[in-house]
Amino acid sequence: MRSSLRPLSLLVVLAIGAWLLWPPARPENGVAGKSASTAARSVKHVIRFAPGGIYFPGTLPQGVGEPLQGLTKVVAAFEARFPDTRVEFINTPVLREFLVTQLAGGSAPDIVTVNVEDVWVDTQKNWYVPLDRYLEAPNPFVAERDPRAPGARQWWDMFRYQAISRGKKGPDGRNYCISLDMVETGIFYNQTFFAAHGLKVPGTWGEFLTLAERIRRLGKTPLAVNIDALADWGQDLLFDQIYQEILPGIDLKKDPERDAYQPAYLDPDEIAFLYRKGLFTRRDPRYVEVWRHLHELVPYITRDLITADVVRDFVNQDAIMFWSGTWLTGRLDADKGVGFKWNVFYLPPLTRKESPYAIGVPMCVIGGSGTQFEITNSAVSDTDPSLPFAERIKRSERLRRTVQLLQFICLPENTEKIVNEFPILIPNIVGVPVLPQLAPFERILERRYTSTKWAYTFDLRFNDITRRMLLLFLTNGIDLDGFLAWQDSNLRAATQNFIERKRPDFGPFEREWRRRAPVRAHYRDLPTPP
Numbered sequence: 001m002r003s004s005l006r007p008l009s010l011l012v013v014l015a016i017g018a019w020l021l022w023p024p025a026r027p028e029n030g031v032a033g034k035s036a037s038t039a040a041r042s043v044k045h046v047i048r049f050a051p052g053g054i055y056f057p058g059t060l061p062q063g064v065g066e067p068l069q070g071l072t073k074v075v076a077a078f079e080a081r082f083p084d085t086r087v088e089f090i091n092t093p094v095l096r097e098f099l100v101t102q103l104a105g106g107s108a109p110d111i112v113t114v115n116v117e118d119v120w121v122d123t124q125k126n127w128y129v130p131l132d133r134y135l136e137a138p139n140p141f142v143a144e145r146d147p148r149a150p151g152a153r154q155w156w157d158m159f160r161y162q163a164i165s166r167g168k169k170g171p172d173g174r175n176y177c178i179s180l181d182m183v184e185t186g187i188f189y190n191q192t193f194f195a196a197h198g199l200k201v202p203g204t205w206g207e208f209l210t211l212a213e214r215i216r217r218l219g220k221t222p223l224a225v226n227i228d229a230l231a232d233w234g235q236d237l238l239f240d241q242i243y244q245e246i247l248p249g250i251d252l253k254k255d256p257e258r259d260a261y262q263p264a265y266l267d268p269d270e271i272a273f274l275y276r277k278g279l280f281t282r283r284d285p286r287y288v289e290v291w292r293h294l295h296e297l298v299p300y301i302t303r304d305l306i307t308a309d310v311v312r313d314f315v316n317q318d319a320i321m322f323w324s325g326t327w328l329t330g331r332l333d334a335d336k337g338v339g340f341k342w343n344v345f346y347l348p349p350l351t352r353k354e355s356p357y358a359i360g361v362p363m364c365v366i367g368g369s370g371t372q373f374e375i376t377n378s379a380v381s382d383t384d385p386s387l388p389f390a391e392r393i394k395r396s397e398r399l400r401r402t403v404q405l406l407q408f409i410c411l412p413e414n415t416e417k418i419v420n421e422f423p424i425l426i427p428n429i430v431g432v433p434v435l436p437q438l439a440p441f442e443r444i445l446e447r448r449y450t451s452t453k454w455a456y457t458f459d460l461r462f463n464d465i466t467r468r469m470l471l472l473f474l475t476n477g478i479d480l481d482g483f484l485a486w487q488d489s490n491l492r493a494a495t496q497n498f499i500e501r502k503r504p505d506f507g508p509f510e511r512e513w514r515r516r517a518p519v520r521a522h523y524r525d526l527p528t529p530p
Contacts, residue, residue: 044084045401048378049075050092052113052371054424057089061422062327064334070421074414078405085401103127103376110379110402116177116372117456120170126389129375129399130174139407150430151410158410160430163262163449164368169255171267171502177372178406180415181425184367184441185233187223187347188314188322188332192340204360205293205350212300215320222300224310224319230294230301230474231467232455233323233366238290240364240451241350242357246286247451249520250274252512266452269504272495277513278527280491282484285525286357291473291480291487293355298474305471325367329437330423344440357525364450367441370425375402462494 053059057072075087090109092098096118102108103122119128135155142151142158151158159165165179194200197218202208212222243250247264252273258265266274274280280287302308302319311331314322315338322328332338350358379402383392393399408414412431419427423437426445434442455463466487473483498504520526 042084043086045082045086045398047085047087047111047398047402047405048090048109049087049111049405050090050109050113051111051373054371055418055421056091061424062331062334064331065422068421070417070419074409074417075405077414078408081408082401082404085405087405106378106381108376108378110376110398111406112374112376113371114374115456116168116170116369116374119176119374120172123170123172123174123176127377128176129377129379129393130176131178131375131403132175134403134407135175135178139410140404141408141411155407155410158429160428160432161368161445164365164445165428166258167262167265167449168369168372169258171269177369177374178410179369179372179428180409181370181419181428182367182441182445183326183370183425184365184444185229185323185325186344186441186444188324188328188342188344190314190317190320190340191343193220193317193320201345202348204348205354208348209296209300212297212321216300220317221302221313221319222321223297223302224308224313224322225297225301225305226308226310227305227467227471227474229323230297230305231463231470234294234297235290235454235466236366236450236452237347237363238293238350239454241361242286242289242293242355243451244361245357245359246520246523246526249516249523250279251451252509252516262449264451265449268457268498269502269506270509271452271457272498272504273506273509273513275491275495276529278529281527281530282481282488283527283530285527288480288484289355289357291483293350294470295474295480298476301474305474326370326426326438326441327424329441333423333437346444362447365445365447366450366453367445368449369428373406375399375406458494458498461497462490465490 051057051071054061055068055071057069058067060067071089075089079085079087092102092109092112096114099108099112099114099118100122103125108127122128137155138153139151139155139158142149146152156162156166159179161179161182164182166175168177168179169175189201197214199211199214202211215222247266251264251266251270253267253270271280278284282288302310302313310319310322311324311328313319315332315335317340332342347363349360349362351360352358377389377392379399380389380392380396382398383396385392387395409418410429412429415427415429416432419425419432420435423435426434426438426442454466469478469483469486469490472478473480478486
């Protein structure tokens with residue numbers, strides 16, 4: 001009997017091994033993923049959803065807490081509402097190179113999560129679906145239950161931070177994303193240390209520097225920060241402070257819809273035009289002033305601006321302040337080993353006392369959209385590829401169901417389940433409460449939006465050179481004149497590259513520039529065109 005069982009056992013082992021190694025059945029379009037519902041059923045639409053790392057079901061946010069389930073619950077409710085639909089969560093890298101490869105090959109998820117600025121450069125390729133027609137129409141899930149609620153007239157009305165949400169309109173005048181939540185930066189500070197040494201939250205830039213000097217004399221690093229924050233946030237905040245007074249004379253591009261929420265913003269084509277008029281160069285005293293003030297932080301910031309663990313420095317109380325964003329809140333809140341009370345304040349404004357070009361207005365918002373959902377052309381895969389893209393959008397049933405998923409997510413009770421599961425981001429849907437830990441950032445986001453975002457103005461090469469030379473400047477490897485020489489060359493090349501790639505029409509800008517000459521006549525120290 002033993003001899004007869006031996007070959008049978010071998011066959012069983014081989015069969016089990018073959019079953020374990022057999023590749024799983026591939027879902028629609030051959031993309032594997034994780035479904036919110038495991039129940040076997042016949043489905044018509046399989047929507048592939050890449051929600052990003054912050055909300056991906058089953059993950060531990062920042063390595064602490066419980067596995068995330070908010071999005072799983074919401075999608076399960078959506079599938080119950082639409083039994084012919086199944087949603088698969090796709091974990092894809094947010095690297096642009098990877099996404100472009102998927103888009104070019106027609107295998108991208110139906111919904112992706114990337115900064116919409118990465119979308120703008122590819123809009124002419126019909127890789128993404130403009131969402132204006134849906135945003136300007138009612139959200140059907142709201143309209144069916146309360147015709148007076150935000151969203152019943154227009155989906156747009158559901159978004160709390162209108163200036164930032166509508167400000168994501170692309171250069172072609174169309175909207176490609178919805179902003180489910182908001183992110184903002186601030187100065188985390190050791191409230192216990194402040195109280196012990198009689199320190200107060202500063203009200204002006206000068207007071208901030210005085211505070212930093214007092215902390216330095218107490219043997220601590222005043223401000224933990226890295227080069228990326230200084231090159232991005234620091235540049236934008238100081239630029240807005242220094243140029244705020246002259247924006248009426250140089251903001252040449254008016255958009256009545258956007259102006260209602262964001263009255264002054266310099267778009268990339270405006271920046272390129274104004275550079276050719278002599279602004280943002282070594283001949284522009286205001287531009288010089290931006291970098292001079294940023295250098296004032298040098299005695300008080302982290303010495304290693306690249307590889308230092310600035311979070312550890314703050315938690316260990318080696319650094320008393322830390323410039324970071326809302327994403328740090330969850331980590332600090334969950335860390336029971338933090339031996340001090342902490343709070344958040346925003347960088348204070350420059351006054352006339354600190355700069356002849358400052359007018360003392362509060363520092364602007366530089367954060368903005370956190371999680372941005374875009375719909376790719378994969379959503380119209382149920383239509384004839386030979387048709388014009390606009391026609392495919394009109395005909396696609398699959399696209400309508402994909403849009404419905406995003407509309408369903410935007411219901412306040414659903415957004416609350418997703419965004420408020422862990423304190424990282426601020427919900428952008430009207431009616432969703434903000435977690436108490438994020439209250440300081442909620443107040444910051446009530447301010448006006450920044451006048452420009454330099455990190456999204458030109459290409460990666462421009463940003464990389466700015467970052468590397470700023471690092472050298474802030475570590476005293478070159479002086480201010482040396483840095484400005486590099487930045488002038490950098491801007492010249494970036495502007496020329498922008499013009500060659502985008503072919504902007506500067507005619508309307510030139511006419512508006514001349515029309516506003518009387519306004520600029522009252523401004524001092526404006527550079528002359530080269």
